[in-house]
Amino acid sequence: MAADPCIQVEHVSKRFGKKIVIDDVSLNVHAGEIFGLLGPSGAGKTTLVRMIAGIDQASEGAVRVLGADMPELTTMKRIGFMAQSDALYGELTALENMQFFASIYGLRGKKKKERIDDMLELVNLADDRKKPVHQYSGGMKRRLSLAIALLHEPEVLILDEPTVGIDPVLRQSIWAELKQIQKRGTAIVVTTHIMDEAEKCGRLGMIRDGRLLAVGRPDELKSETKSQTLEQAFLHFGGVHQ
Numbered sequence: 001m002a003a004d005p006c007i008q009v010e011h012v013s014k015r016f017g018k019k020i021v022i023d024d025v026s027l028n029v030h031a032g033e034i035f036g037l038l039g040p041s042g043a044g045k046t047t048l049v050r051m052i053a054g055i056d057q058a059s060e061g062a063v064r065v066l067g068a069d070m071p072e073l074t075t076m077k078r079i080g081f082m083a084q085s086d087a088l089y090g091e092l093t094a095l096e097n098m099q100f101f102a103s104i105y106g107l108r109g110k111k112k113k114e115r116i117d118d119m120l121e122l123v124n125l126a127d128d129r130k131k132p133v134h135q136y137s138g139g140m141k142r143r144l145s146l147a148i149a150l151l152h153e154p155e156v157l158i159l160d161e162p163t164v165g166i167d168p169v170l171r172q173s174i175w176a177e178l179k180q181i182q183k184r185g186t187a188i189v190v191t192t193h194i195m196d197e198a199e200k201c202g203r204l205g206m207i208r209d210g211r212l213l214a215v216g217r218p219d220e221l222k223s224e225t226k227s228q229t230l231e232q233a234f235l236h237f238g239g240v241h242q
């Protein structure tokens with residue numbers, strides 16, 4: 001029998017006032033899977049991943065992560081979350097930011113130093129680690145946020161548009177690392193509106209106006225709609241027939 005999914009979203013809706021932002025969404029993500037949430041701006045991707053990360057609560061339905069009903073504090077520590085807006089301390093250097101978050105995650109001593117060094121290397125910030133973060137560019141802040149989300153080797157990794165403002169070369173190396181992390185059995189959710197990135201995901205959820213239009217492997221979604229590209233498939237599922 002297959003193991004339980006790491007992430008279970010069951011009939012989840014989210015309302016802000018009278019506005020329904022997520023409308024009856026259900027999906028599962030398994031260990032060792034990269035699940036992409038693809039959709040235009042305002043589709044509800046951030047709202048959905050914030051509920052999975054336990055930062056927001058669903059108005060209806062259930063979100064379960066690693067067997068726990070979210071939000072749940074102990075489970076949140078097993079999740080790496082990279083938000084769209086960077087939660088960094090501008091006055092501190094990159095290294096000090098890393099040290100701060102590493103301590104919160106419970107990393108100590110040699111392990112802490114090793115993880116910080118490795119992650120700074122991964123995101124190509126080792127040479128800038130002593131610069132205060134307020135002097136960083138937008139792309140550098142994104143890279144630092146990613147390094148922080150990966151610090152404690154979380155079992156579930158949630159990345160909200162991780163490669164915005166990151167150049168194509170580094171984007172490739174970040175995707176290569178995500179594939180490595182996936183191989184270790186981590187469940188990864190990544191939001192994007194970049195079709196090229198969506199192609200790299202094992203499965204995709206296409207989301208628009210808070211509704212999940214379709215879920216499947218990129219090749220399945222294309223063949224099901226007789227589309228050459230994911231963009232065409234998306235339009236098809238969204239009811240636009242060319």
Ligand SMILES: Nc1ncnc2c1ncn2[C@@H]1O[C@H](COP(=O)(O)OP(=O)(O)OP(=O)(O)O)[C@@H](O)[C@H]1O
Pocket residue numbers: 016021039040041042043044045046047048084193
């Ligand atoms: N706290 C809030 N209060 C009211 N409305 C909100 C709140 N957060 C999000 N929304 C609304 O929910 C909708 C979905 O927003 P969300 O940020 O989840 O979309 P998104 O797909 O992540 O978009 P983007 O790619 O631009 O980040 C938008 O219409 C947004 O205005």
